[in-house]
Amino acid sequence: MSLAKSPWIIHVNVNSCNGCDIEVVACLTPLYDAERFGVLNIGTPKQADIMVVTGSVNYKNVNVLKNIYNQIPDPKVVLAVGACASTGGIFHNCYNVIGGVDQVIPVDAYVPGCCPRPEAILDGVVAALSILEDKKKGNIKGKEVKLKGNEVPSNA
Amino acid sequence: MNMNDVLTVVLVLIGAPILGCLASGIDRRITARLQGRVGPPILQPYYDVKKLLSKDNMIVNPSQNFYVIVYLFFIILSLLMLVFKEDILMIIFVYTVASLALIVGGMSTGSPYARVGSSREIMAILAYEPILILYALAIYLLTGTFNLSKLVNASTPLLVYTPLIFIAMIVVLNIKLKKSPFDYSTSHHGHQELVKGMTTEYSGPGFAGIEIAHFYEYVFLTGLIFLFWAVNPLIGLLISIAAYLLVIVIDNITARVYWQWMLKMSWSVLLIISIINIALLYASKVTMV
Numbered sequence: 134m135s136l137a138k139s140p141w142i143i144h145v146n147v148n149s150c151n152g153c154d155i156e157v158v159a160c161l162t163p164l165y166d167a168e169r170f171g172v173l174n175i176g177t178p179k180q181a182d183i184m185v186v187t188g189s190v191n192y193k194n195v196n197v198l199k200n201i202y203n204q205i206p207d208p209k210v211v212l213a214v215g216a217c218a219s220t221g222g223i224f225h226n227c228y229n230v231i232g233g234v235d236q237v238i239p240v241d242a243y244v245p246g247c248c249p250r251p252e253a254i255l256d257g258v259v260a261a262l263s264i265l266e267d268k269k270k271g272n273i274k275g276k277e278v279k280l281k282g283n284e285v286p287s288n289a
Numbered sequence: 290m291n292m293n294d295v296l297t298v299v300l301v302l303i304g305a306p307i308l309g310c311l312a313s314g315i316d317r318r319i320t321a322r323l324q325g326r327v328g329p330p331i332l333q334p335y336y337d338v339k340k341l342l343s344k345d346n347m348i349v350n351p352s353q354n355f356y357v358i359v360y361l362f363f364i365i366l367s368l369l370m371l372v373f374k375e376d377i378l379m380i381i382f383v384y385t386v387a388s389l390a391l392i393v394g395g396m397s398t399g400s401p402y403a404r405v406g407s408s409r410e411i412m413a414i415l416a417y418e419p420i421l422i423l424y425a426l427a428i429y430l431l432t433g434t435f436n437l438s439k440l441v442n443a444s445t446p447l448l449v450y451t452p453l454i455f456i457a458m459i460v461v462l463n464i465k466l467k468k469s470p471f472d473y474s475t476s477h478h479g480h481q482e483l484v485k486g487m488t489t490e491y492s493g494p495g496f497a498g499i500e501i502a503h504f505y506e507y508v509f510l511t512g513l514i515f516l517f518w519a520v521n522p523l524i525g526l527l528i529s530i531a532a533y534l535l536v537i538v539i540d541n542i543t544a545r546v547y548w549q550w551m552l553k554m555s556w557s558v559l560l561i562i563s564i565i566n567i568a569l570l571y572a573s574k575v576t577m578v
Contacts, residue, residue, distance in 0.1 A: 135336060135340045269343065
């Protein structure tokens with residue numbers, strides 16, 4: 134129960150248009166007040182439990198995303214927020230875009246929408262909490278994602 | 290060492306973090322209410338620590354958690370010395386060792402954010418340390434000894450003779466609790482321009498240790514305010530609670546300042562009013578005993 138009562142979130146923007154980011158920040162405002170569930174928007178990955186990713190990943194920032202994922206101590210959960218983070222959204226076939234976040238790191242929960250409402254994001258966080266508890270109970274560790282050099286798309 | 294002393298030690302070791310945890314929770318609740326939010330439960334800091342203890346311990350070098358232990362140990366030691374009415378000058382030195390341990394720990398991790406946070410904390414020490422020494426000096430002038438036992442058994446409270454140092458000590462409380470406008474060494478979770486300052490590279494149990502040490506620190510710092518009216522514990526308690534609430538309100542109504550501003554304010558205004566207070570005590574040759 135201890136994990137579910139104080140989920141600390143790190144918000145990562147990989148190539149997002151800022152629409153989802155504004156909605157994530159809106160969760161912290163007095164209207165929605167995520168802190169009443171103990172949710173904190175923490176700056177450093179070393180102290181985070183839930184990684185909130187927005188935007189479709191591209192070749193410039195894929196290593197940044199992997200690096201931040203590797204730095205979060207276990208147990209950890211990844212929450213993909215928005216259509217871009219879930220599938221690539223309207224950018225899914227662009228030459229410079231890899232696609233959804235699940236192409237790079239394992240994703241546990243998705244919040245669809247362009248952009249999702251703050252209620253939906255809070256709902257996603259609450260859904261991620263039970264996954265977090267399960268991971269703690271089963272002692273499931275996130276695998277370290279290998280960093281590569283500057284990747285070049287095969288179809289470029 | 291008799292049975293009573295052992296009981297007191299156990300009571301402080303168990304009671305202080307509970308009090309500090311509640312104080313921290315009340316702080317977060319009041320802050321939320323002042324911002325028009327509902328806010329977390331009062332026990333939220335306890336849930337945070339419990340969660341941090343169950344997380345993985347990710348370290349960047351083998352010695353970083355050792356500094357957390359040093360920090361925790363010296364905070365507890367200074368609190369115990371305060372409770373046992375030891376030498377006030379020694380208490381301040383022991384407390385400084387604790388602050389230094391956290392700074393060295395931040396420096397040792399090598400993260401640029403931790404380094405900037407640590408050097409800002411050194412500036413904070415530079416700003417508040419002279420005032421703490423003058424506070425000890427005032428106690429010496431009034432009671433003839435640095436030992437706190439005479440202060441507690443005196444007939445008149447310390448605040449009557451040292452109102453100006455009391456004002457300076459409120460600002461010291463503000464600096465040491467890392468509240469706005471002086472919250473730049475470990476930035477608040479709301480504004481992350483320094484990520485998490487000194488504590489950037491700490492995770493899991495290591496960070497939980499820092500949080501627990503903070504709980505002790507809350508009690509220790511309000512204990513220093515308590516000494517201003519130690520002759521009557523009830524009034525002393527009320528004054529320290531009022532000072533703590535004042536710091537929370539100041540935290541919410543002020544914006545962060547540059548460290549240069551803090552240094553100028555503490556070395557001009559606070560230091561001068563403290564010295565005036567000391568000079569008046571010295572000239573009038575009053576004593577409490």
